[in-house]
Amino acid sequence: MRAPLGHFDNAVAAPDCLDLLTPPVAEAVRAWRGQVPADQLIYVDTDPAIADTAVFAEHYGPELLGESANCVVVAGRRGAETTLAACVVLSSTRVDVNGTVRRQLGARKASFAPMDTAVGETGMEYGGITPIGLPGDWPLLIDSAVLDTDWILIGSGRRRGKLIVPGKALADLPGALVLEGLGI
Known part of the structure; x- marks a missing residue:
């Protein structure tokens, strides 16, 4: 199989390589x-x-700069209550944590979740967290620009390997909420 973008030596349909994915992603x-x-x-x-x-x-193809997305775990706090959520934005932008995320979560304060929390709660490796396989009760905030990308490169749950998916596929994930201006 040939990857729809980038220059990769090995591309395979994800259902055919579940053993290469973390348990929640598989x-x-x-x-x-x-x-x-x-x-x-x-x-x-x-x-x-x-x-x-x-x-x-530089290694896998310069077009990937515009066709990659990052998934980060954030923590919104209001009083003693903390809400974990994930945010997906194009890698050329950054998550508007103190504006869009804070308001969407109804939090007084929002920040990136600590690494041990992100890894422990997702069952994925830090640096490879992906929106596919996140806890189903989490809000999944997705910048609309991600869905407008024909094919998007995202994490696979591990630092080794990536997933390439149609951008619009992410809108069907549990808890998905598409937002304008999430990535700034």
């Missing part, structure tokens, strides 16, 4: 019910030593 792919068929979720093998966006794009 389970989400196995149970996939989105409008986009699961075989359009493509796993590509990548070198975790060159995961930095600029170096990654």
Whole structure:
């Protein structure tokens, strides 16, 4: 199989390589019910030593700079209550944590979740967190620009490997809420 973007030596439909994914991501792919068929979720093998966006794009294809998205875990606090959520924005932008995220979560304060919280709550590796396979009761805030991208490169749940999926597929994930201006 050939990856729909980038220059990858190994691309395979995600349902055919569940053993390469973390358990929550593999389970989400196995149970996939989105409008986009699961075989359009493509796993590509990548070198975790060159995961930095600029170096990654230099190695796997400069077009990836505009067709990559980051998924980050945030914590919104109001009093003693903390709400965890995930945000997906194009990698060329950053998450508007103190504006859009804080307001959407109804929080007095919002910040990036600590690494141990993000890893422990998602069951994924830090630097590889993906919106596919997140806890189903979490809000999943997605910048509208991500959905407007034909194919988007996202994490696979591990630092090694990425997923390439149609941008519109992310709107079908549990808890998905599409927002304008999430990425600034």
